[in-house]
Structure formats: structure tokens, C-alpha cells
Amino acid sequence: MATSASLSRTSDFFREVVAEAPVDPHLEACLQCGTCGGSCPSGPDMDHTPRALFAMIAAGMRDAVLRSNTPWYCVSCYYCMERCPQEIRITDVMYTLKRMAIKAGYSAQTTAPKAPGFAQTFVDHVENYGRSFELGLITRYYLSHRPLDALKMAPLGMGLLKRKRLDLSPRPIRQIDQLKAILDRAREIDAAHST
Amino acid sequence: MRYGYYPGCSLERNAGAYHTSLMAVAAQLGVEFAEVDDWNCCGATEFIAVNRLRAYALVSRNLALAARQTNGSNGAAKGQLVAPCSACYLNLSKVEHYLSQSPALASGVNNALAAGGLSYEPGSVRVRHLLDVLVNDVGYEKVAARVRRPLHGLRVAPYYGCLVVRPGFQGRFDDPEYPTSLDRLMRTLGATVVDFPLKAHCCGGHMTQISRDVALELIRRLLKNAADYQADMIVTLCPMCQLNLDAFQESVNGLFGTEYRIPILFFTQLMGLAFGLSPAAVGIGKEFVDARPALAKIGAAAPAAAEAAPKRKPRRGDQSLPLPQMPEEEL
Numbered sequence: 211m212a213t214s215a216s217l218s219r220t221s222d223f224f225r226e227v228v229a230e231a232p233v234d235p236h237l238e239a240c241l242q243c244g245t246c247g248g249s250c251p252s253g254p255d256m257d258h259t260p261r262a263l264f265a266m267i268a269a270g271m272r273d274a275v276l277r278s279n280t281p282w283y284c285v286s287c288y289y290c291m292e293r294c295p296q297e298i299r300i301t302d303v304m305y306t307l308k309r310m311a312i313k314a315g316y317s318a319q320t321t322a323p324k325a326p327g328f329a330q331t332f333v334d335h336v337e338n339y340g341r342s343f344e345l346g347l348i349t350r351y352y353l354s355h356r357p358l359d360a361l362k363m364a365p366l367g368m369g370l371l372k373r374k375r376l377d378l379s380p381r382p383i384r385q386i387d388q389l390k391a392i393l394d395r396a397r398e399i400d401a402a403h404s405t
Numbered sequence: 406m407r408y409g410y411y412p413g414c415s416l417e418r419n420a421g422a423y424h425t426s427l428m429a430v431a432a433q434l435g436v437e438f439a440e441v442d443d444w445n446c447c448g449a450t451e452f453i454a455v456n457r458l459r460a461y462a463l464v465s466r467n468l469a470l471a472a473r474q475t476n477g478s479n480g481a482a483k484g485q486l487v488a489p490c491s492a493c494y495l496n497l498s499k500v501e502h503y504l505s506q507s508p509a510l511a512s513g514v515n516n517a518l519a520a521g522g523l524s525y526e527p528g529s530v531r532v533r534h535l536l537d538v539l540v541n542d543v544g545y546e547k548v549a550a551r552v553r554r555p556l557h558g559l560r561v562a563p564y565y566g567c568l569v570v571r572p573g574f575q576g577r578f579d580d581p582e583y584p585t586s587l588d589r590l591m592r593t594l595g596a597t598v599v600d601f602p603l604k605a606h607c608c609g610g611h612m613t614q615i616s617r618d619v620a621l622e623l624i625r626r627l628l629k630n631a632a633d634y635q636a637d638m639i640v641t642l643c644p645m646c647q648l649n650l651d652a653f654q655e656s657v658n659g660l661f662g663t664e665y666r667i668p669i670l671f672f673t674q675l676m677g678l679a680f681g682l683s684p685a686a687v688g689i690g691k692e693f694v695d696a697r698p699a700l701a702k703i704g705a706a707a708p709a710a711a712e713a714a715p716k717r718k719p720r721r722g723d724q725s726l727p728l729p730q731m732p733e734e735e736l
Contacts, residue, residue, distance in 0.1 A: 285567075285611075288567055324614075333452050336452060388466075395519070
């Protein structure tokens with residue numbers, strides 16, 4: 211546990227990140243050992259390794275952190291979390307930073323600008339149908355966010371269709387109204403929490 | 406044995422072969438999977454990137470339905486929920502664990518669930534991966550007793566991926582860095598299991614849609630590792646891993662100038678074949694990279710002439726670090 215003295219040395223941005231996480235990520239315990247970055251499969255392609263990012267969070271570098279591609283390049287493989295000697299919930303911090311980047315309107319200016327669009331399109335489909343609908347997801351994501359890349363995905367889409375691995379229409383759940391009511395209520399609670 | 410069953414979106418179509426084969430195998434082993442009625446998506450790795458409480462509420466609706474439907478009546482194991490997809494397994498077990506740990510989160514989630522007339526008491530569902538159930542509840546001995554067509558001569562690279570072995574939110578059933586339960590299961594079926602040092606490394610998940618080059622490099626490493634150990638195929642336990650390694654193999658070959666043609670099958674498909682089921686009964690034929698040449702080795706498919714892979718010029722040199730080599734491996 212961090213002492214109040216060590217916490218007082220952290221930035222407002224650090225406290226904001228911790229408060230936004232679903233459960234305490236123990237971020238104050240970071241030793242800057244770099245095990246996370248060394249374990250990360252996409253580490254070499256990140257603007258900043260997770261270790262560097264945590265130092266930047268502690269230093270209050272809000273803008274650079276929320277514009278970074280690091281959270282968006284996290285593949286959620288949990289190697290860092292498995293190996294972290296301080297048991298920091300690193301993957302949760304990455305998800306938290308993604309949400310904060312979207313909320314602060316940074317998502318289109320991150321160095322991974324395609325990623326938030328993919329996440330948002332996926333979420334929209336799940337909220338409408340209750341289940342993922344891959345054909346709709348890929349079509350809408352490419353047409354709205356990456357029209358020039360749509361042709362590159364066409365052979366894969368055709369291959370999946372030929373092998374009957376894509377549905378042509380969504381399969382909504384029966385009680386979609388129930389799910390929507392639950393998600394709406396959750397949105398209200400979250401909004402109250404954040405203000 | 407009867408369990409609650411959460412198939413997840415992928416198993417409905419894209420990974421339909423996984424669903425077909427696991428159901429066929431379960432029937433052979435006397436295991437019954439009762440699908441949770443009207444389940445919804447677990448949110449994969451996307452929902453939680455956009456929302457906080459909504460992501461936890463989305464998963465909790467499934468936990469609430471599962472708790473109600475696997476309540477110990479009709480012979481079902483109480484609260485035991487089986488997920489065959491790695492992402493579903495991770496999300497369900499993670500949310501269950503966090504709800505148990507954080508009363509504040511549990512109260513927010515239950516407040517949201519109440520809007521749909523549901524509630525969930527943390528601790529009432531235990532999420533299990535399919536592999537865990539098959540090797541630990543059913544057991545290797547019972548699997549061995551069902552084998553009618555041993556997979557002799559088939560060299561298999563057992564691929565676990567990330568989320569089934571890490572981080573073990575509701576406890577572990579295998580090592581998080583070098584798991585072996587799937588190795589032993591494949592040996593039980595008579596297959597030769599090759600060493601596969603990258604067995605728990607990441608396939609990239611959704612990265613193919615975020616940054617294609619980053620994703621294809623992650624996939625290339627896995628294919629190279631399996632090829633270095635002369636595996637006839639890679640077996641997987643996750644729909645995302647299967648899709649990435651199978652459907653993007655041609656893209657990897659295009660980018661790196663390689664000529665990999667390694668079939669990627671679900672472990673339950675090999676179990677079914679070893680039990681004597683037909684390739685059609687376990688969903689063989691939906692893969693991008695034809696599995697028939699490899700399956701001909703065990704007499705489960707006619708030896709189809711493998712299509713010659715198109716010759717390519719390498720566009721980019723292999724700049725990766727060398728992997729451990731074992732040229733004269735003893736069998």
C-alpha cells in the first residue's frame with residue numbers, strides 16, 4: 211500500500227487514472243523495473259513502453275499519455291500483469307486510458323487513430339443486437355473509418371463467406387430491451403460517478 | 406456431467422467448427438452442455454475500452470442468467486459455467502472476480518441489472534474453460550478409453566494463447582507461461598507433440614484491425630515456431646487464435662515472403678477424429694489452410710494433393726531474432 215506521503219507526490223492526472231479504474235490498479239507501487247515492456251509482444255511498436263507511460267502518468271503528462279498509441283496497441287495478453295513483481299493491474303490501466311482518451315476527445319488524435327473507431331463500432335453492434343455481428347462490424351468500420359483499406363479486407367470477407375463463417379444478418383437476442391435497460395442504467399450510474 | 410454453457414458470438418458462426426466438434430466430443434464422453442438461454446456478447450476486448458460500468462453490466466447479465474439457470478436442479482453442476490472461447494472465459498471470470506472483490510462495483514452492477522429485473526450475487530458462478538473441464542473433470546483416462554483412431558504420426562504444436570492460462574482470475578488449472586495440459590491431451594490421443602516455445606504467446610487478438618503490420622508479425626512468429634519444429638498442424642482452443650493464424654496466413658506469406666501452409670484446427674476437432682468421428686462431424690473443411698494433407702497421415706482424409714503455394718519474392722527480410730532450433734529432434 212502506498213503511504214499518503216508517496217501519494218501526495220503524484221499528479222492530479224495520476225489520481226484521475228486510479229479513480230477511473232474499475233478496481234484499484236495499485237499503480238503507485240510501480241518500481242519502474244520495465245518487466246512489463248520487456249514482456250509486451252507489441253512493445254516495440256508502442257510510442258512509449260508501459261513502464262515509461264506509468265512514469266509519465268505520475269509526472270502528470272496528460273496530453274502525451276492520452277495521445278499515445280500504447281493503450282491501443284495493448285493486445286490484452288496479460289503477460290505484463292502476470293509478471294509484474296508489484297501485481298499492478300496493468301491491463302486495466304490500459305483499458306482505463308483508452309476510455310479516458312475517448313472521453314476527453316483525444317481518440318481521433320492518438321497515434322493509433324483507427325483503434326477507437328473499431329472499439330466504438332463493435333460496441334454499437336453489441337448494444338443494438340446483444341451479440342457481435344462480424345459482417346456488419348467489418349463493413350461499417352471500414353466504410354466509416356478506413357474506406358481506402360476496405361478493398362484489402364474484401365478477399366478475407368469473401369473467404370469467410372465461402373466457408374460459411376460469416377452471418378449475412380445479425381442474430382439479435384430475444385430480450386434486447388432488457389439488455390438496453392441495463393446498459394442505460396449503467397450509463398447513468400457511471401455519469402453520476404464521474405461528475 | 407452437466408454444465409452451463411456459454412458459447413459466445415464466435416462459436417455461432419465464424420468458429421462454428423469449434424461448437425460442432427466440442428458438442429460431438431461431449432456426447433462421446435457423457436458430458437452435457439446446457440446453453441445459457443438468451444446470453445449476450447461478453448464485449449470481447451472492445452466494450453471495456455469504451456465503457457466502464459456498462460462493460461461490467463454487460464457481462465454480469467450473463468452471470469445473472471447463468472446463476473439462475475445452473476442452480477443445481479436438473480442435474481446440472483451448480484454454478485459451473487463452461488466457456489470455450491478464451492475472450493469469453495477471461496471476461497466472465499474477470500468480472501465475477503472483480504464483483505467478488507469490490508462491493509462498490511457489485512452494487513453499481515446490481516443497480517444496473519435491476520433495471521432489467523435481474524440481480525447477481527458475487528461468488529455464485531464459477532467460470533471454467535472447456536479444456537479445464539475435459540482434462541480435469543472428465544480426465545485423460547476416460548479420454549484415452551474413447552480413442553478408436555489414434556493420431557499416430559501426426560506432429561502437433563499445442564497452442565494455448567494468452568487468456569486461458571493468464572491471469573487466472575478464478576484460479577489456475579495450468580502454468581501461465583508454459584502450460585502442458587493440452588500437450589498431454591494430444592499425447593493421450595496418440596499424437597506426437599512437438600516442443601512449441603511460443604505456445605502461450607499472443608496471436609494479436611483484434612490487432613489485425615488496428616495495425617496490420619504489427620498483427621502479421623505476431624502471427625508470423627507463431628507460424629515460424631511451429632514450422633521450425635516441423636509440426637503438421639497447430640491445435641488451438643480459441644476462436645480468435647484460429648481465425649488469426651488460419652485466415653491471415655496468406656497475408657503473412659505475402660508480407661514476409663514465406664510459404665507457410667500450416668493447418669490450424671481446434672483441439673476438439675482432433676479429439677473427435679481420434680474418437681473415430683468423420684471429418685464432417687467435427688467441422689473439418691471450414692479452415693482456410695487445407696487440413697486434409699495432414700489428416701491423411703492418420704487416415705482421416707483422402708490424401709489430397711496439396712496445392713502448390715504461389716512462389717513469392719520476399720518483400721522484407723526476416724529481421725526477427727532467431728528462435729531456438731532443434732534440427733535433430735528425437736521422437
